[in-house]
Amino acid sequence: MTSALEKAIHRFGSSDRNTRLELLLDYARSLPALPERFHAARDQGLYNVPECQSPVFLLLERENGGVVLHADAPREAPTVRGFVSLLARTLKGATPAEVADLPPDLLDRLG
Numbered sequence: 001m002t003s004a005l006e007k008a009i010h011r012f013g014s015s016d017r018n019t020r021l022e023l024l025l026d027y028a029r030s031l032p033a034l035p036e037r038f039h040a041a042r043d044q045g046l047y048n049v050p051e052c053q054s055p056v057f058l059l060l061e062r063e064n065g066g067v068v069l070h071a072d073a074p075r076e077a078p079t080v081r082g083f084v085s086l087l088a089r090t091l092k093g094a095t096p097a098e099v100a101d102l103p104p105d106l107l108d109r110l111g
Helices: 003-013 017-029 036-043 078-091 096-100 106-110
Strands: 057-063 066-072
Touching (some): 003 017, 003 078, 078 106
């Protein structure tokens, strides 16, 4: 797990419900725009998260030995968008092994 993700887990876990919601909304507002080169793949439904009620597009790309998560989620789904943004931020530069080691109970840890 990356140190950025550990910090986020601690920050969310030590906050009350309203603060966690505000943090998630802050992440939602800061999700970077999806690079233009991925728009066609998103529009074709490639790399979409299956079974998610909101249309979520995720694509990991290797960069300088680490990974970058490119993502798109609708503004009308701010909690989903916030979680996607949190992942994109905290996984940036992570190794593939760190990504594979994400805890299965990550949402529970975030509260």
